[in-house]
Amino acid sequence: MDNITIKKNGLHELFLQLGNKWIFFFLLLEVIIFSIISPGFFSLNGIQTILNNSPSILLLGLAETFVIITGGIDLSVGFVMGFSSVVSAKLIVTFVGLGMNDALSIIIGIVITICIGIIPGFLNGILIGRYKVPALIATFSMLGITHGISELLIEGSAAKNLPALAGKIGNGSLINMVPGKTVSFFISPTIQRGEHLIEILPNMFVIAFIFVIFFAFILKSTKFGQHTYAIGGNIDAAIRAGIDVKNHIIKIYMLSSLFATIAGIIYMLRFVTGKADSGVMFLLDSIVAVVIGGASFYGGFGSVWKTVIGCFIILVLENGLRMLGFPTFYKLVLVGVILIFAVLVDQFSPELLHKED
């Protein structure tokens, strides 16, 4: 990278210096500002609240990172999430109805849901990879199909009557303790009313984050990841280099659906409900997070960790403003401003200049 020569002027220089680092400092700045002006923001409860809200946007952001790096987009993730929340809830209720015990029903229900949940991605991948359907059209169709099917499954309602255990897992934390009394893992202990229960790291965040860590590694350090960047960077070169582009794209969209499916299962566990439109409000935020994280819609650039920072920039902003009593509209405006700033920085980033050459 060092040998790239760039014309320098003042503004240019500033953006170059900001380069990839600004999102991290921006997040840090957000945290510092809110910690000062919003009492209770920088507390265990405050952090738990942010983490509680994070799984959907993290997982959908992860999905979009992979897809956007290949130069595509996946609009179906929000409704694939809703679809899987509905399918998993329906399956688990059915299994419990058949007399299976709660834990087993939940596990089997989730496993089957994952298998079903990657089908939309498989179809997207075939359409986009093999038949060259534009990603926007293919995934938009899948959005409609998954939405329709989930509404049909629940007949316009919400899937309910899940076993209480599901809610306990979904609302529990990795470590739960009453100081000096009890410590438990994964599931909150039954406590005396008024006892101060300290909860650290919500289960659902931990699960989402394991996916993030694992797939950050896959993207950064494996051949699979390199191929992903190569396809997004220059698809013709990737084909000439002998990469099986068609199959790789199918895998990418299957991964995208997988992450959305996990997000749906997490929704089902946390809210003990399966709802067709549960992912709607997260689709746009997740794409924004990826773009704030520096990924380019032309493909070839992006990183999981920067997407994660992008996600937390949105989450921290949202929660901080909320705790101060500002309506969500302020968040929408500010996220818009940040997005424009992110794109401007990208315009001047050395990698992109290099690409234009």
Next chain:
Amino acid sequence: MKKSLLWITILVLSISMLAVFSLAGCKTTTTATTAAAETTAAAAAKVFTILFMPGVADPFYFTMEKGIQKKVDELGGSVKLLVAEYPKSWGPEAQVPILEAATAKGGIDLILIAPTSTDALVAPLKKLYDQGIAIITVDTYLGDGDYSKDSDYSFPLSYIGTDNKLGGQKVAENLAKMLNSKGKVYLMNTNPDTSSVVDRGKGFSEGIAKFPDMTLVGTDYCMDVQQKAQELATAALQKNPDIAGIFGVNLFSSQGSYQAVVNAGLTGAVKIASWDATQDLINALKEGKVDMILAQKPAEIGFLGVEWGYKYLKDKAEVPKKVIPGFEFFTKENVDDPNMAQFIYSK
């Protein structure tokens, strides 16, 4: 560079966790002291903090807030009111994050909440209950709304809201009166996941069943979308052109139904009953688009919520598990009556 970024993130997270621990430590001691204070006679001097968590941004809850504010003002300095952000859409994924953000600071004694799901809100509210916060559900409830028998969801002090089933029955009776107790009727509901409208529907069909010459020919769910209500009602009118009455459970369902009636050229031949005296619906009634409106009393619900909550917090008074304010009916005859104006919801 990327690696260093990761390490810095981990560092910051761990520092924050440490800081949090120390903060949490402080917090325990403060809660302990307040708990101790509560048990002593000093409780009388305490200022109680009440949080109002509405279901969605709409006139019903705006009116409820006015009622809450009225009682809070009456109680003077002994109660402090916090109002959480009005969620923009109806559902736990919108409401729970707001609820958690509003309660993260702590220091709340009572929550008045309209749960947006009978199941999903149980766990988050139980957590707050376990922290020692009293909970009253207003307008909608948890589980089946019966907190008198022991269950996972029986921890709220009370459910304060309209008896939707009774309301549905009364709508059926009044509609029957308008139709001389005969003919086909149709029900336009919104969302089968919401306890209040489901009960309205149930009450309505039970009420209609009491009239031997009347039949309920269908129920549809428009998911709060007027366009969808119009399409569904149009289809229903094609199937049964002799429908004489429609009950739309709220503004969108009744206005969509009315539009379908107009398009089918049946204006006036089909009576339309609706629910909730919003300014829009009152205008629709004046214009003849709607023939009858059941007005709930959201302000009274909010008022009673604060009243009972305060009694409980201050004197540990026994709160009834269900508090049911009544309702009023608007028709073309009484819509301009100045005495009825108080039941129209505020904006």
